[in-house]
Amino acid sequence: MSSLPKYLTKRKQGFYAVMEIPKALRPAFDMKPRFLQSLETRDQKLAERRLPIIVTRWKDQIEKAKGNEGKPTGILWEVMQWRKNIEETPDGAAREVVETLAYEWVEKLAEQKGVPAAQEATGILFYDIQPLQPHIEPWAATITHLDAKTQSLQKLAVTDLCAYFKTNAKIDKTTVKEYLSYLKTDKNLSDKTITIRLSSMRSFIRYMDEQFHTDHLPLFTIKALTRTTTAKTTKQRAWIPFAAQDVSKLYEAALSKRKPDYALADLIAFGAYTGCRIEELAQLKAEHFTESSFKVEDSKTAAGIREVPLHPALSDLVKRLTEQSEGGFLLEGSDEGSFGKRSDALGKRFGKLKTSLGFGPQHVFHSIRKTVVSQLEQAGVNENTTADIVGHDKPRITYGLYSSGASLKQKAEALSQVTYGGSLGNPA
Structure with missing residues (x-):
């Protein structure tokens, strides 16, 4: 099982938020050694999403107990102290002296921290910014x-x-x-x-x-x-799909590095044969898989919660990763990512890889998702079936509101038409 993020703990009843209270501040909290609150869920992903709200509130309480609430820090604290001195000094010679000293401090600040910091301080001190x-x-x-x-x-x-x-x-x-x-x-x-x-x-x-x-x-x-912007410039800046051969090129490049990046190659293969979003892949666990499909149980949209057929090219990969996972996540990830995203580190490594191969900012990991959709469209797959595979809202209200969606067999037949050259999904 993967390690839990900071401030999160698991008990028999589910997940809890926990934070130690500094010893010096415990008298302000009835001598409690720590904050502890149930997140009211047994699902780790949901617990991680609820965690920051509670932790932020606890940190605010600790800052209040320290008596530091709302106080500026660092250079800003010094600027505000000088500003206070100027404002509290009566007009006249005394105030001129304080302002002169403040200007001298700003000059030193420019030498130590640079001109932009000094300009900002000057604005706060003398121009009512x-x-x-x-x-x-x-x-x-x-x-x-x-x-x-x-x-x-x-x-x-x-x-x-x-x-x-x-x-x-x-x-x-x-x-x-x-x-x-x-x-x-x-x-x-x-x-x-x-x-x-x-x-x-x-x-x-x-x-x-x-x-x-x-x-x-x-x-x-x-x-x-x-x-x-115009439609033309918007299209120029939009993410665009990789060609199928380029996805294979990315996969092979991850494996041919001096130190092969197997985890990144696995991620690319999964994306290429599923059309899943990168964080959806990072959240997959062995328990989500059957012999013929897997379930996406957490997504950025309601339509993203879905069952995806397992492409034949992924069978051996899933078997290997399931054996290695010991019940945890299938793909490598970090619980320390921004907003609890496990895919952050892999996403950055993908960015470096595609840049090294000459792909620009319009090509990102999400472009592989577009590659899958492009192949499905070019194969003549019904748009509603494609939406069910990749987790998009249905384009028309009748299917979107009333239909239970394409069958797993229909989705499997459609997804089987997604193909790539080289060794993609089947490493030697």
């Missing part, structure tokens, strides 16, 4: 009427926002769009998740606008999610 991080806790006090889970999620969204912008001076129409694009491409968040986050951001920005008489709220709108 507001750092965002110190205002997270005062804003959070305005949403205490919400349930604990919602508070934690909103605070997470705002904390990420403040880490990106740092001050309100950097917020404008262009940077807001860039930030939302960053959430979509770098953070890999869906439009739905970003829209939810926008609600939290607007709450925080509204608070800042009211406190400091600024006018940034109109920039944080749903319209900011809309790409202002």
Whole structure:
């Protein structure tokens, strides 16, 4: 069985969140040595998704007990101390002295941390620019009427926002769009998740606008999610499928490295013959497989929960991995990935591999999924059957709402038409 992520433990009743309380702070928690809370599930994946919300709340409680809640740290703490000294010194000669000393400190900061850090400090000290991080806790006090889970999620969204912008001076129409694009491409968040986050951001920005008489709220709108590009440029930036021979090339390249990357090769083979998303593959366990199929029990969409026929080319691979897994996950992964994603490390290794073979940013692991869909379409497979295989919503309402989907036999016949050259799926 794979090791559990930090703060997660398993008991007979299921999974629990657990966090040690520092000894010095235990008197503030009735001398409890640790926090412990049931996650009310026996499913590890579901437990990992619930875990961050509870841990965030506990960390907030510990920070409050330390008396550090909302206090800036590092350089920002020093900047705020200088700003406080300037504001509390009466106008006149004394204030000029303090401002002179502050300028000298900024000059040293430029030497030590660079000009951008010094410019940011100057704006905060002398031009009434507001750092965002110190205002997270005062804003959070305005949403205490919400349930604990919602508070934690909103605070997470705002904390990420403040880490990106740092001050309100950097917020404008262009940077807001860039930030939302960053959430979509770098953070890999869906439009739905970003829209939810926008609600939290607007709450925080509204608070800042009211406190400091600024006018940034109109920039944080749903319209900011809309790409202002032409259909041509959108298509140019979209992920595109690999050719079948290129998938074989990737597979063989993983095995021909100085130190063969068998785990990556296995991942590529699975993707090539199933059309599954990378995290769906990383979550597969031996218990999900039968001789003829496997079940995807956790996916990013409801349509993604499905039974997939086992392509004949994967039979030996599944047998080998099942014997090696000892009841755990079939594919190598890490429980330390971002947001609990096991596929992070493998995904990065795939990125390096495809780049080394000359593939650019339009080719990603998801492109293999597109390769499978392309082969099914070119083989004349019904679109609804393809949707059932790869876990897409049905294109039309009748089949989407009322049909139980294609039979396993229909899906197996369709998937058998997916083929590749070389040794893909059958290593020597």
